Amino acid sequence: MNHRTISAHIVILQFSCMLAWSISAVAQDRDQALLTVDGRPVDKDELVYLISKGKNTDTPMAGVSREEFEENLDLFINYKLKVREAEALGLDRTEEFTKEFESFKETLIYPYLIKNSLEEGELRKAYSRMQEVVRASHILFQFPPNASSEDSLIVLKMALKVRGEIENGASINELAVQYSDDPSAKKNKGDLGYFTSLQMVQPFEDAAYNLQVGQLSDPVLSNFGYHIIQVKDRQPNPGQVRVSHILVRFDAEDPTQEENARRKISDIYAEIQKESTIWEDIVKTFSEDPATNQRGGILPWFGVGNMIPEFEMAAFSLTEIGEVSPPLKTQYGYHILRLEEKKPISSYEEMEETIRSRILRDSRSGMIQSQVVAIQKARYGFVEDENSVANLARVLNPITKSSFESALEANSLEDSPLFTLQGKTATASDLAEFMKNEEISPKVKGGTFDIWYDRFVANTLAKTEENDLETNNKEYQMLLKEYRDGILLFSLMNQEVWQKGITDSLGQVEFYRKNIDRYRWKDRVEAFVVKVLDKSHLENARKALSGNGYNQGLIQEFNANYKANTPLAFQTESGIFEYEDHLVLSKANLNQSYQEIELNGTLHLVMLGQKFPAASREFEESRGLVIRDYQEFLDQSLIQSLKSKYPIQINAQVKEEAFLALNQ
Template sequence: MSHFMNQKYFWYSILFVAFSCSPKATVVKEESQEEKRQELLTIDGEEIYPEEFLYLLSKNREFQENDKKLSPEELEENFNLFVNYKLKVKEAEKIGLDTLEDFRKEFDMFKQDLIKPYLIQNSLQEGELQKAYNRMNETIKASHILLQFPANASREDSVAVLRMALKLKADAEQGADFNQLAFEHSDDPSAKDNGGSLGYFTSLQMVHQFEDAAYSLDIGEISDPVLTNFGYHIIKLEDRKPNPGEIRVSHILVRSQQGDPVSEERALRKVGDIYAELQKPESLWEEVCEMYSEDLGSKNSGGKLPWIGLGSVIPEFERAAFGLSEIGEISSPVKTPYGYHIIRLEERKPIASFEEMEPQIKSRILRDSRSSLIQSQVTAMQKSRYSFAENENIIDEVRTIVDADLRNAREKIEAANLSDSLLFHTNLDSKSVADFMEFLQTERIQTRPGSVNDFSSSYDKFVEVSLNKTEEKDLAENNEEYKMLLQEYRDGILLFSLMNEKVWQKALQDEDGQLQFYEDNKDKYQWKDRVEAIIVNMGVEEYTNSVRRFLTGKVYKKDLADRLENTFLLDNPLAFTMDENSFEIESHPILSKADLSKNFQELKINNKTTFVIIGQRIPKGNKEFDETRGKVIQDYQEFLDKQMVASLRESYQVQINEDEKKKIYDRVVAD
C-alpha cells in the first residue's frame, strides 16, 4: 500500500476487533459458476455478500488453525460492527456524499495508487530489480552542476545549454575547481551552500538517468552532460565504498530558533551542560534524555529513532551518526536546522538480502522515472492481451493533417468527416479520431526538443494512456481482490465523511450540546481529592543543598516557583525540573507517597532527590465544564455515534441470511 495513504480513512478498521491494518488479506475464493451466489445480509434490498465481511475479517489473519480463530462472542461483535458500518455507508450514499466533487477527486486519487500493484507494469524484469539491488551494495559520493532550460525553451536554447554544459566539463577537466564551478554556475539552489556536493547516496535515491551516469564513473572522473527532467547535469564522482547498511541511534535534542542569537546561545549552553552531564560515570542516558530532551516523540523511550541509511536524513545528522563506530558511543553536540543533537549509536545491521528487499525495490522502481524504460514492454503486453488492432488507413490520413497543420487540424478533420472514424480497438473498448483530438487538446502534449513528428509522439502517448485505461477497466470488472480493495477504500472515504459531518465536527461545534451533555452526565466528571503542590526533581545533585536551604521554612505561594526558577535555573537550566499544579493525590506517583501534613518535605525517588511543597487540600467534587471539556467532547462524539447507529437501525430494513452467517461461523470460530 502506498506510503501516502492518509490514516484518517482507516479509522473505521479499528472498529473490527479482529481486523488488522495490514494491506495483506486472505483472498476469498470465488464460488463455482454452478452455485448460486447467496447474500449475507440485505439493507433496504441492497445485497451484501459474505466475501466482503470475510475479506475485512481476515486481514492478515488466517483461520486454518484453531488458536487463530475467533470466539463466538468476537464473531458476533464483529458482525454487528460490520452491519453498523454498512448502514453508515448506506446513509452516506442516501444523502449524496458519493456525488460530491471532493469525494470523486479523493477516490480517484486512491484508485490511482491502489491499482498499481495489479498492473502489468508491476511485473518488472528480474534484471532491473537485481541491478538496483547490486548497486545498493555500494554507496557513492558525487558532486554535480545543474543547468536548467529556460521557460518555453526552443531548440536553439537547448543547444546553448548543452554547449555551456560541455564547456564547464572541459574547464573542470583542465583543472578548474569543480565545486567552485558549481557554486558559480549551477542552477541547483543548494550549490550556494554545498558547492554542488550531494554527499553519499545509493541506488533509487536519484532519478535513474543521473544514477546510471554516476555509477558508471571512476573516482575523479567527470561525466558528459546527462539529461534529466531537471536539465543537464555534469557529475563528478568523488568516492565509492561498500554500503554500511543501516544504523539505529538515539538522540537528545535541544531546540533553537534560527536567527535568534539569544535562543541560540541558551541552546548551546544547555546542550553543553547536558553533554558534560553524560560524561559522568554515574550518568544514565535514558534518565538524562527523559529529563532534558526536547524531542517529545522520543524522550520517553530513550531518544530512540527509526533505522536510518545513507541519504535518508539531513547531512549534518547523518555525518555524525555514521561517524560513530562503537555501540553506545556518544557524539559531541551536532548542529542541524532543528537545533542541537547529542547522538548515541544503538545498533548496526548490514543491507538486507535481495529476497527481503525485493518488494521494496519493486515499489520504489514503480514510482521512479525509470519505469518509463519498461513502458514499451508494458504496451506490447497490453496490445497482445487485449487484441489491439489499428485502422492504418485512417491513421495515415490523420497523420497527414496533423503534421501539416496542427493548429487547424481539428477543423480539417471535421471537414473531411473523419471525427467518427475508428483509430483502434481492443476487445474491451475502441477509440475514434475525435477521442484522439480531445486528448491532444486536454493533455497538451509536449514533445521533446528536436522532435519533428508531432503526430507520432502524440499518438503513441494516446495509445499508451488508452491501453492503461483498458487494463484498469479489466481489473475493475474481473479481478476480485482488486474489486474488494477498491470497495473498501470507497466505503472508507464515505464513512469518514459521514462521521466527520454527523459526529466529529458536530460535537466540536455544538457548544450548547456539549454543555447539555455535561449537565446530563456530571457524575462522570469528578475530581478525586487534590492538593496544590510544587514538585522539584533534582537533576544536578550538587545543587541539592542550595535548593534545600532555599525551600526550608517556605510555605506554598503562587510566586514561589518563579522565585525558585530565577534563583537557580538562570545559571544552570539542568539543576532541576519543576512542576506546579493542583494534583489528584491518589494517582500521583510522588504525592501518593508524600506526607501531606508537612508543608515541605524531601523524598528519594529512584535514587533522585525530590522536594515537595504542599499547599491547600481540595476535596473531591465535580469538575467544571472548562476543566474537562476535552473529555466531554470525546464522550459527546461517542454519544452522537451511538444515537446515529440507533436511528439507522430504525430507518433501514436489515435482513440477515442466517444460513450464510452460520457458514462463516463454522469457518472462523474455534471449536
C-alpha cells in the same frame, strides 16, 4: 481480541480514510450475501478482509473466537449503516469526495499495474549491479549530423574494423587516442575509470556488466554513436567515502608553475608528518580550494564514479580513519587527502526512491513504457488497422494540432478505424476528441498524427488495465472499497458527530447537566513536586524548599533560578492534583507540608498546601471531558437512529461461513 480490535481499525478509517470503495460491478445475490442494509447486499469477504486486516501482525493470524467474531460483526454493521447514511445524504456525489477519492485511487492502483512490476524489476537489477564496480575503456564512433542509413553503416564498419585491430593485439587505449570521438579520450586514452549502475547510458551499462575482465564488446549503439568497450577490472562496490583535502593549483600550460606547486605540496606533506601539526590549521593556511579551506577541507560523501578517477582511487585506497595520502596530481592541481569516514553501500530500502528517480529520468523509463504497452496490447487483444493508420499518418502528419479536426472532416476520415480493443473499435474522431483535452511538450518530435496516436493508444490501454483491475482483481477491489467507504465514513462522522460535538455549546451544557455526576473532582491537594535529576544540586534545593509548604512566590523563585543556572538538574510540576491518581502524591503524607519521597530510585521533593474535598466540577472545568463524552453520545444516538431507519437482515449460513473463513 476484544471489540477494540475492529473498533481501532474503524477509528483509523475515520481519521485517515483507511476504508474504501466497493465492487460496484455486479449486484450480490441476496441468498449469498452476509447481510443486507436497506435491501443492499454486503458480501462476507468484506467482513473477513477487514477483520483479517485489523489483526495483521508479523505472526500468523490465530483466528477469532465466537465472542470476538460477534463483537466485530456488530461493529461492522454499525460501520455499514453509516456508509449507507452517507450515501443517502449524497456525500458520495460531492466534488470534494470525487477529488479526494480520485487522488487516493491514483496511489492505490500503482502497485497493481504492469508498469510497477516492470519498474520494480529494473530497480532490483540496478541495485544488484550496484554491488559491483566496473572499470572500462571505450572508443566512441559518433554519427555525423543528420546521418543517413548509409552514414550509420559506414560508422558501424569503422567500429568493426577497429575492434578487429584490438582482437589482433592492439591496445584499446592507444587506439582511443587515434579514433575515439569522445573529447576526453585525448587525456584519458578512453579509460573511464570505475563506475557502477545508473552512471552510464543504459546500452553502455548493459554491455559493460555483461562482459568479463579483458573481454571486448561488439559495437554497442547508444544516443552518442557506436562504442567498442573493454572491461579492465571488476570489484565489489566499496560504498561511500568522505575525505578532506588540501589543494595547490597550477597552470598546466606553465611548467614553472607546476614545478613550484609540486615543491609546495611536498613541503606541506612533510609538515603534516610532524606529530604537532594540526590538519585544520594546515588546510586553512595552504589549501587553495576556497570552498573548503575554511572548514578543514571537508568534501561531501561520494561513491565510485562521482569524482575524477585518480582522486577517487586515492580516496578509496585509504583504509584507516585519519590516514593521509601522498600528494597526487589531477587536472585541478596537486592534492593531499585525509580519510574522515567510510560506509558501505546503503540497503535497497534506503536507496529505492533514489534509484527509482534516476531510472525514471533516463532512457529506461521509455523502455519500461514500451514494454508496458506491448504487454497491455497482448493481454487485452489490441488489433491495429494497419492500412487505415498508415493512411491517416500520410494525410495528417503534416497537419498542426489546431487543424487536425478540420482536416479529418475535409478528407472524410472521421470514421477511419484505428484499432480494436476488447471488441470495441476506436476511430479517428475518438483521437481528435482525445486531443482536445491533452497537451504534449513541444520537445516531442515527429509527425502530428504519429505523436498523438501513440499517446492515445497508451492512454486507452492504461484505462483498460485500470478497468480490468476494478472488475477482476479482488484484492484491489477490496482496497478501493476500503478507501471509498472510509472517506464517506469520515465525512459523515465529521458532520454528525465530531464537529457537532465541538460546536454545539447548548448541547454540551445540556449533556453536562444530565450527566453531572460523571464530572466530579476527587480529593485534591495543592502541591509542588521537584524531581531530582542531578543529585549534585540536591542540597541547594533542600535549603530552598525544606521547612516550607506550598508557596507560589517560592515556587516561582525556585523555577526561575534552576532554569537559569541548572536547567537539567530538576523537573518540576505544581498545581492542584487529585492525589490518589498521582504517581508521587499517592505516596505522600498529606499532614506534612514538606517531605522527600523516593520512587523507582529517583528522589522527589514535595511541598503540600491546602486540601480540597471531592466536589462537582464546573462546566468550564469539565469542557474537554464533556465534549469527548458528548461526541460518544452523538455517535451512539446516530447508530440507534440508523438501525431504525435502515433494516438489517443477516444470513445465518453465510455468517457461519465467514466465521469459518477467519479460522482456517
